[in-house]
Amino acid sequence: MGGGGYPKVSGILPITLNKAVKLIPVLLKEDKEYICVMKLHGDVSDRKLKAVLREFQGPIYQRPPLRSAVKRVVRIRKIYKIDMLERENRYVLLRIWCEAGTYIRKLCHDIGEVLGVGAHMYELRRIRAGSLSEKTNMATLQDVVDSYVLWREHDIEDYIRRVILPMEVAVEHIPKVVIRDSAVDAICHGAALAVPGILHVETGIRVNDVVAIFTLKGELVAIGKARMRSEEMVSSKRGIAVKTTQVLMSPGTYPPLWRQ
Amino acid sequence: MKKREILIRAEEETDPRYGKPPSERSVEELIETGVINLDKPVGPSSHEVTAWIKRILPVKKIAHAGTLEPP
Numbered sequence: 001m002g003g004g005g006y007p008k009v010s011g012i013l014p015i016t017l018n019k020a021v022k023l024i025p026v027l028l029k030e031d032k033e034y035i036c037v038m039k040l041h042g043d044v045s046d047r048k049l050k051a052v053l054r055e056f057q058g059p060i061y062q063r064p065p066l067r068s069a070v071k072r073v074v075r076i077r078k079i080y081k082i083d084m085l086e087r088e089n090r091y092v093l094l095r096i097w098c099e100a101g102t103y104i105r106k107l108c109h110d111i112g113e114v115l116g117v118g119a120h121m122y123e124l125r126r127i128r129a130g131s132l133s134e135k136t137n138m139a140t141l142q143d144v145v146d147s148y149v150l151w152r153e154h155d156i157e158d159y160i161r162r163v164i165l166p167m168e169v170a171v172e173h174i175p176k177v178v179i180r181d182s183a184v185d186a187i188c189h190g191a192a193l194a195v196p197g198i199l200h201v202e203t204g205i206r207v208n209d210v211v212a213i214f215t216l217k218g219e220l221v222a223i224g225k226a227r228m229r230s231e232e233m234v235s236s237k238r239g240i241a242v243k244t245t246q247v248l249m250s251p252g253t254y255p256p257l258w259r260q
Numbered sequence: 261m262k263k264r265e266i267l268i269r270a271e272e273e274t275d276p277r278y279g280k281p282p283s284e285r286s287v288e289e290l291i292e293t294g295v296i297n298l299d300k301p302v303g304p305s306s307h308e309v310t311a312w313i314k315r316i317l318p319v320k321k322i323a324h325a326g327t328l329e330p331p
Contacts, residue, residue, distance in 0.1 A: 007299075009302065009328055009329045010299070010300055010301055010302045010328075011299065011300060011301040011327050011328065012297060012298070012299065012300075012328075013298045013299075013306055013309065013325075013326070014295060014296070014297065014298070014322050014324065014325040014326070015295065015296040015298050015310060015313060015322065015323070015324050016294075016295055016322070016323050016324075016325065017291055017292070017293070017294045017295070017296070017317065017319045017321070017322055018291065018292050018293060018294075018319055018320055018321050018322075019292060019293045019321075020293050020294060020295055021321045021322065021323045023295070023325075024323050024325050027325035027326065028326055030325075030326075032326070069327070100326065126326075126328055129325065129326055132295075133297075134299075136297055137297055137301065138297045138298075138299045139297060139298060140298075140299050140301070141295055141301065141309060141312065144296065144298075144313055144316060144317070145316055148316055148317060151287055157287055160287055160290075161287070161290070162297075163289070163296060164291060164294040164296060165288045165290075165293070165294060165295050165296065165297060166281050166282035166283070166285060166290065166293070166316075167293050167294060167295050169295060169297075170295045171300040173329055175264060178316040180270075180272055181272075181274050181275050181278060184278075184279075185308075195269075197267070198269045198270070199269055199270050199271065199272055200266050200267065200268055200269065201266070201267045201269065201295075202264040202265070202266055202267070203264050203265045203266070203267060205266050210316070215274065215279055216272070216273075216274035217274055217279050217280060217281045218281050218282055219279050219280070219281070219282060230267055230269070233267075233269065234267045234268075234269045236270070239278065248293065249279075253278065253279050254278045254279055255278060
């Protein structure tokens with residue numbers, strides 16, 4: 001990496017507690033948004049820079065860096081959008097909206113290669129991870145400590161309620177299927193969701209999409225994989241609509257069907 | 261972002277005796293199934309801040325989604 005220095009990295013890091021840890025595989029697949037300062041190693045015209053940035057929108061090839069947690073095979077990641085917000089000579093402020101698993105440091109390096117002058121990521125801030133953004137009750141480490149102490153020692157709840165959020169806020173992006181009370185307990189035991197248990201369905205669900213199964217009270221029951229499109233979930237008489245993949249609600253929260 | 265609409269298959273009421281809206285959870289219940297939208301500061305790694313929160317909050321399990329440093 002030319003023009004070294006360890007890059008400053010900050011911003012949205014979703015943290016899941018206890019049962020919500022099961023949401024991790026779902027959250028890892030969510031799209032991300034970043035603000036990034038890229039430093040160029042040579043002079044480039046605005047026109048050329050903008051043209052090259054445009055080329056990097058769409059699917060790109062990336063080989064994971066040496067020190068990475070995944071296998072180092074070239075993979076394709078989608079860059080949905082790159083905006084140049086500002087520029088001061090060799091420092092370029094970018095807003096990047098991309099698929100999960102995109103290496104921004106690598107992206108900056110590759111942009112530098114195509115420009116022919118070289119470049120590196122100078123500073124990075126994640127401003128959104130799926131449903132969680134800077135606009136939705138973001139908390140600092142200090143907020144975590146202070147709010148916990150105020151609740152524990154002084155019984156003050158408002159603050160910690162703004163820091164520890166219901167897990168439902170982390171899956172707002174995922175299409176919802178709302179089910180009957182009588183269908184909840186079977187799902188909590190890992191059963192697949194059959195069509196008769198469904199009340200409402202959001203549009204746009206395709207087969208194999210990740211969906212969130214909710215109660216009428218707005219509680220997340222489970223995450224699953226769609227076996228039907230939204231329209232079929234509504235029009236079919238029978239059949240499996242969603243295969244449950246992660247159960248979030250404890251069994252026994254709602255009564256089992258046979259007891260009603 | 262695509263705007264989604266809601267298709268209705270059937271209408272039914274929910275029994276107030278079971279479950280509760282997320283907004284009515286106690287703080288203990290929030291900790292049991294909660295999420296923190298953490299603003300990770302510059303400096304410590306994602307693993308470090310996660311371990312740090314684990315020492316503060318009474319949680320058995322904790323995890324972060326999507327490491328936030330350049331490998």
